[in-house]
Amino acid sequence: MLRLLLVVAMAAVTAKVYDDPAANQILLFKDKTSGPISIMTTSAGAPIEYKEATVTLNERLIFNEYFMDSMTHLVRERIPERLVHAKAGGAFGYFELTHDISDICKAKVFNGAGKKTPIAARFSPVVVERGGIDTSRDARGFALKFYTEEGNFDIVGFSTPMYVYKDPLLFPTFVRAQKRNPATNLIDPNMLWDFLTLRPESLHMFLLVFGDRGVPDGYRHMPGFGIHTFQVVNKHGDIHFIRFHFRPDAGIKNLRSREAMKLAASDPDYATRDLYRAIGNGDFPSWTASIQVLSEDDVKHAGFDVFDVTRVLPLDKYPLRPFGRFVLNKNPVNYFAEIEQLAFNPANLVPGILGGPDKVFEARRLAYRDAQYYRLGANFINIPVNCPFKNKAFAYNRDGQPPVKDNQKDIPNYYPNSFNGPAPYKEKGKVELVEVYQDQPDNYGQARELYENEMTPEERTRLVENILYSLGPATKFLQDRAVKMFARIHPDLSERIWQGLQVNRTSIPYYSSWDD
CATH class of the missing domain: 1.20.890 (cAMP-dependent Protein Kinase, Chain A)
Incomplete structure (x- = not known):
């Protein structure tokens, strides 16, 4: 029995x-x-005999091609990880256009309700290294690649509707302030709070990071935002401006601090595992895609900089217009080949979508391309997952580090030429990206609106506790500077943080007051 x-x-x-x-x-x-x-082979395709693959004792190593092939490859298996967004989950699926938006944008991917376009998605914490945890308190990357008939279109977005800074000059400072102290090799709260208190526009986003939305309950319940105000044009040459929103159809869900801490210990790959498991079981996650639409007149009379990535555009003034949904229904077959090498670039645009006129977008066009060159080589676009497979690329680029594919075969390799090489198309009434003047950021007002009107009393309490956990170990002059800065957002927030700091708790007991 x-x-x-x-x-x-x-x-x-x-x-x-x-x-x-x-x-x-x-x-x-x-x-x-x-x-x-199959019969096991070397990388060159030669079959490997059983003895070579099982023992090297008392044998000459240099003549064992299996040993030489595998050992020399092993020490070269790692490529440079991304400086930020190093760890990620990802999958593949399709985007379905539910509402035609050709009245504002001539891009074919957004024309013709019912059209489906293959996509790749990558979701990633910003700060943690490749081997870190999925449940860190952090913003997340929300990147989509549309494989359209006009080439690849990338939206390199975030899990928050706004970004950290307005001036791209701050990017190296922001990254280094969140990374490890160069002397101790430890994450240092003094560095983070030095940056946050010197650049108070960052607090608009960080109120979300320190609030309930700072740890999504897996990627399937995480929203995404394009953060930039994109300029688009229709077939008549009319200009509009849009912001992308992607809301999970399963609902937005987040983890409380204590639960996130437990998962960090028991399942550091929680979000990646949850996404893979759901897709593998046929529970395909989906998101509804919407846009906020502004006319040229709206931009001129907005009363604020609509291209400021540290701001949100008020929904009551610029309501959401649904236009599609995307579904993830295919897991990667090989993570390294399809997700680690998946390369995004805000410069991957298609006719009808001109990108954002703000300086952060302009800087990202350089930074993302340069990062891929460094990590993957000059021909990273030839890696299958990055290829514009819905149409054939005819570039004049040649040679360089593999993969070169067919290296454009026997086509002339310079332009202009007189020998029938690829030629550019001519667009009648071509529209250029607008040039905008951007003033200095000042977002205390939006941060105040978020604290006052979008957070419940319970959410405010948890926000204060999470800030105290991060700010508590920082040095006193940074704490004092933070309290003054929070006072400009809201006196209640400042007072509660000041009171919490007076308790003089160490970093560990902050966990004890977190919710179960």
């Missing part, structure tokens, strides 16, 4: 494991193959 119960229990455990594609991927591979899929 005991043996029977044990067999039943083991069968139940096995069945539960098989319901989890993330935990059981390698067993599923075994089930769908009848035996070794």
